[in-house]
Amino acid sequence: MPDRFAPQQQLVVAIAVLGSFVSFLDGTLVNVALPAIDRDLGGGLATQQWAVDAYLVTLGALILLAGSVSDAFGRLLVLRIGLIGFGVASIAVALAPTAVFLIVARAVQGAAGAFLVPSSLALITSTIRGPSQARAIGIWTALTTSAMVAGPLIGGLFVDHLSWRFAFLAGIVPIAATLLLLPRLDAPDHREPGATVDWWGGALCTFGLGLIVFALIEEPDAGWSSALVWAPLVAGCALFTGFLWRQRHAASPVLPLGLFRIRTFAAGNLATLFVYGALSLSGFVLAIYLQQGAGLSATLAGLASLPTTIVMIALSSRFGALSGRLGPRLFMTVGPLVMAGGTLLLLTIETAFDYWWQVLPGMLVSGLGLSITVAPLTSAILGSVDSARSGIASAVNNAVARVAGLLAIAAVAAVIGGTLDLGGLRSSVLLCAALLVLGGIASLVGIRNPPPGDPS
Structure with missing residues (x-):
C-alpha cells in the first residue's frame, strides 16, 4: 500500500478490494467451468449461457437498486448484507443437483453481488479525495479487474483437480476476511437524510x-x-x-436519468457499454473454445488469460495515477483501440493450435489496453459527479458494464451461428474488436478532462 495513504485509508482500500473481489471473481471463473457443468448437468449451449446470464441479470438490474440502498441505509450495512448473501448463494451453487437449481442459485448469487461493488467503491470515493483517490481507484481497479481475468485460472484448477463445484466456493475466504476487517474501520456509515428506495x-x-x-x-x-x-x-x-x-x-x-446530462458521465458509460460488452463476449467464447475446440484442459484454458492479469496488476495503478494528473480522455481513447488490436491478433488461431504464437501476443496487447483504460474510465465517471452521489454513480456504471456483458452473451448464439467452432470464434473476435473501437471513439468524442486544479 503506498505511503501516502493513512492507516485508515489503507484499510478502506483493502475492504473495498476484498468486498468487490468475490463478485468479479465469480463473474468470470464460471466461464472455464461451463463445459464441465454441461457434462454434469446437461443442457448444452443454452445452459452455459444461462449459467452466466442468470448471474448477470440480477447483478446488472439490482446493482442500481443497491446503489440507492447503500446511499439510504449505509454503505457498510449494505456491504455486510451482500457478503453474507453471496456466501450462502455460493454454497447453493456448489451443491446444485440440476441445471435449473444452478441457474436459480446463480441468480440469487448475482442479486447478492449487486450489493458489493457500489458500496465498496463508494467507500473509497467518500473517504479518500484528491490525487490519492485516483491512485486508490487504480489499485481497486487493478485488483478487482484482475479478479475478472484470474477467475478462469482459478476455476480451471478446481475443475481439473477437484470439481467445478469447488470453484464456486473460492470466494468464501475473501468474504470472511472482509467481514473480519469491517469492525476495524473507524468511519461512520454514511446515510443520505430522507433517502428512499x-x-x-x-x-x-x-x-x-x-x-x-x-x-x-x-x-x-x-x-x-x-x-x-x-x-x-x-x-x-x-x-x-x-x-x-x-x-x-x-x-x-434507482437510475437518475439526469446524471446522463453530464457529458463525461454519459460518454463514459457509453464507452463502458462497448468495452465491457467486448470483454464479456471474448472471455465467454475463448474459455469455451480453448477447451471444446482447441482441446485444452480447464486449467490451461484458464492459464491462457494469466498474461493479461500480470499486465493489469503491474500497470493499472500507474495509469490511474497518470490519469489523475493528465486527465482521462487520452487514456480512454487509446486504451480500447489497443485492446481492439490485441483482440484482432486472435484471428491467427488456426485448427493446428499453438498458444504461444496465436493467443499469447493478443493476451499481452489486450492486457496493456485494459490497463490503460479501466482506471481512467472509473475515475472519469465518478469524478464527474459530486461525492454525495458516488454510490448511485458507481452503481449505474457497474450496471451498464454488467448489462453489456449480459446482452453480449445472450446474443452469442446468433453471432456464432449456433456453434462455437473456429468460424464462430472468428466472428466473435471481429465483433469484439468493433465494439472496442466504438468505445475508443465514444471516449474521444464525449470525454472532457477536468479543469486544472479540480480535485475530482
Missing part, C-alpha cells in the same frame, strides 16, 4: 432485462416467429420502457 423501479428493470435475455437465448432454437421468443421479448421491452418512464417520475429513482 424505488423498489418498483428495481422490479421493472429486473424482469424487463430477464425477459429480453430469455428471448435472445431461446431465439436460435425456436426462431423469431415462436411465441416463446417474441412474447417475452415484447413483454420485456414493455417492462423496461415502463422502468425508464418511472425513472423520470419517481421521487428517488
Whole structure:
C-alpha cells in the first residue's frame, strides 16, 4: 500500500478490494467451468449461457437498486448484507443437483453481488479525495479487474483437480476476511437524510432485462416467429420502457436519468457499454473454445488469460495515477483501440493450435489496453459527479458494464451461428474488436478532462 495513504485509508482500500473481489471473481471463473457443468448437468449451449446470464441479470438490474440502498441505509450495512448473501448463494451453487437449481442459485448469487461493488467503491470515493483517490481507484481497479481475468485460472484448477463445484466456493475466504476487517474501520456509515428506495423501479428493470435475455437465448432454437421468443421479448421491452418512464417520475429513482446530462458521465458509460460488452463476449467464447475446440484442459484454458492479469496488476495503478494528473480522455481513447488490436491478433488461431504464437501476443496487447483504460474510465465517471452521489454513480456504471456483458452473451448464439467452432470464434473476435473501437471513439468524442486544479 503506498505511503501516502493513512492507516485508515489503507484499510478502506483493502475492504473495498476484498468486498468487490468475490463478485468479479465469480463473474468470470464460471466461464472455464461451463463445459464441465454441461457434462454434469446437461443442457448444452443454452445452459452455459444461462449459467452466466442468470448471474448477470440480477447483478446488472439490482446493482442500481443497491446503489440507492447503500446511499439510504449505509454503505457498510449494505456491504455486510451482500457478503453474507453471496456466501450462502455460493454454497447453493456448489451443491446444485440440476441445471435449473444452478441457474436459480446463480441468480440469487448475482442479486447478492449487486450489493458489493457500489458500496465498496463508494467507500473509497467518500473517504479518500484528491490525487490519492485516483491512485486508490487504480489499485481497486487493478485488483478487482484482475479478479475478472484470474477467475478462469482459478476455476480451471478446481475443475481439473477437484470439481467445478469447488470453484464456486473460492470466494468464501475473501468474504470472511472482509467481514473480519469491517469492525476495524473507524468511519461512520454514511446515510443520505430522507433517502428512499424505488423498489418498483428495481422490479421493472429486473424482469424487463430477464425477459429480453430469455428471448435472445431461446431465439436460435425456436426462431423469431415462436411465441416463446417474441412474447417475452415484447413483454420485456414493455417492462423496461415502463422502468425508464418511472425513472423520470419517481421521487428517488434507482437510475437518475439526469446524471446522463453530464457529458463525461454519459460518454463514459457509453464507452463502458462497448468495452465491457467486448470483454464479456471474448472471455465467454475463448474459455469455451480453448477447451471444446482447441482441446485444452480447464486449467490451461484458464492459464491462457494469466498474461493479461500480470499486465493489469503491474500497470493499472500507474495509469490511474497518470490519469489523475493528465486527465482521462487520452487514456480512454487509446486504451480500447489497443485492446481492439490485441483482440484482432486472435484471428491467427488456426485448427493446428499453438498458444504461444496465436493467443499469447493478443493476451499481452489486450492486457496493456485494459490497463490503460479501466482506471481512467472509473475515475472519469465518478469524478464527474459530486461525492454525495458516488454510490448511485458507481452503481449505474457497474450496471451498464454488467448489462453489456449480459446482452453480449445472450446474443452469442446468433453471432456464432449456433456453434462455437473456429468460424464462430472468428466472428466473435471481429465483433469484439468493433465494439472496442466504438468505445475508443465514444471516449474521444464525449470525454472532457477536468479543469486544472479540480480535485475530482
